[in-house]
Amino acid sequence: MAQHAHAKKPNYRNIVLAGVIIVLIIVMAVLLMSSCGKKKPEPVPAGSEASRVSDNGSVYGSEEESSSEQSSEESSSGSSESSESSSSSSSKSESSSSSSSSSSGDTPTGKYAAMPETPYSYDTTGKSVRNAFDANGEVDLLFPINSTYYITRNFKVAKLEKVDGDYKMDYRAAPHCKEMLAAMRTKLNSDIRAFSTYRSYEYQEGNFQRKVNKLINKGYSKTDAYNTAATIVAIPGTSEHQLGLAIDVYLDSLYNKYGELNEHFEETKEYKWLQEHAWEYGFILSYPKDKIKDTGIIYEPWHYRYVGVENAKAIRDSGMLLVQWLESQNIVYVYNGK
Numbered sequence: 001m002a003q004h005a006h007a008k009k010p011n012y013r014n015i016v017l018a019g020v021i022i023v024l025i026i027v028m029a030v031l032l033m034s035s036c037g038k039k040k041p042e043p044v045p046a047g048s049e050a051s052r053v054s055d056n057g058s059v060y061g062s063e064e065e066s067s068s069e070q071s072s073e074e075s076s077s078g079s080s081e082s083s084e085s086s087s088s089s090s091s092k093s094e095s096s097s098s099s100s101s102s103s104s105g106d107t108p109t110g111k112y113a114a115m116p117e118t119p120y121s122y123d124t125t126g127k128s129v130r131n132a133f134d135a136n137g138e139v140d141l142l143f144p145i146n147s148t149y150y151i152t153r154n155f156k157v158a159k160l161e162k163v164d165g166d167y168k169m170d171y172r173a174a175p176h177c178k179e180m181l182a183a184m185r186t187k188l189n190s191d192i193r194a195f196s197t198y199r200s201y202e203y204q205e206g207n208f209q210r211k212v213n214k215l216i217n218k219g220y221s222k223t224d225a226y227n228t229a230a231t232i233v234a235i236p237g238t239s240e241h242q243l244g245l246a247i248d249v250y251l252d253s254l255y256n257k258y259g260e261l262n263e264h265f266e267e268t269k270e271y272k273w274l275q276e277h278a279w280e281y282g283f284i285l286s287y288p289k290d291k292i293k294d295t296g297i298i299y300e301p302w303h304y305r306y307v308g309v310e311n312a313k314a315i316r317d318s319g320m321l322l323v324q325w326l327e328s329q330n331i332v333y334v335y336n337g338k
């Protein structure tokens with residue numbers, strides 16, 4: 001009996017020891033898994049710092065964009081713009097290749113998915129209804145572009161014209177833009193230049209897709225990556241640059257100093273002049289400092305949208321955004337394009 005008890009005791013000790021080891025292994029595994037989970041970044045909620053977005057993809061107060069990436073995006077923007085619209089066949093092949101890359105994998109949800117490729121329609125009862133396009137397929141100069149009034153992949157600027165080097169804009173805006181740049185260079189002895197003008201749907205899509213891929217590489221799920229990218233880079237179809245009616249003007253000296261377009265532009269004589277005179281050339285500031293909540297886009301003292309001289313004056317005098325001014329005029333647009 002005593003021997004039996006003696007023989008049993010070490011067995012019991014071994015079992016307890018093995019149990020402790022198993023528990024330890026489980027605890028370590030759980031700790032390891034939870035620390036891995038922490039590395040996965042959370043989607044950026046709306047209204048946070050990183051959701052204050054530049055339409056060119058730069059972000060204030062966010063580590064998302066490094067200065068080197070920003071500068072490479074800028075330079076690729078320039079080369080893309082110069083090659084864009086050179087021939088319709090090249091843009092067709094660009095379009096098909098980029099659409100296949102963006103449609104692969106899971107279907108995105110959220111803001112991105114809420115923008116179907118088919119044009120929208122609204123209740124126009126009691127409204128002053130305008131067509132987005134005229135008989136020649138030219139977009140209306142007051143057509144706002146955002147997540148409500150977006151354009152489709154089929155949109156083509158009717159006619160582009162060079163405004164500064166290879167940078168091109170809609171031919172209706174181009175002469176006014178050239179005059180405005182010339183006036184600043186003469187009157188202010190400025191070396192201001194275009195940093196971004198017309199962007200194709202494919203170019204904007206490439207920007208967006210690069211951001212999505214970068215987030216996926218960081219560990220985001222596809223859906224989270226799409227939704228988060230939409231808070232950092234303008235969704236294809238929602239950038240004024242795609243209409244050929246917007247220009248980013250900037251100074252090389254300032255860009256070289258910071259490696260990005262940033263708020264310091266507002267300290268320049270060029271910005272002060274633009275505040276006074278841009279409307280005289282038909283341009284309005286699209287993303288003012290006091291309208292960040294309304295635009296959902298960061299303050300962009302460098303980004304100007306052409307609307308025509310009379311409209312620019314009326315909108316500037318109203319202190320409203322283009323889209324707010326249209327609402328005050330009871331104007332809605334119907335998308336009569338492809």
Ligand SMILES: [Zn+2]
Pocket residue numbers: 055056196241246247248302303304
């Ligand atoms: Zn811009």
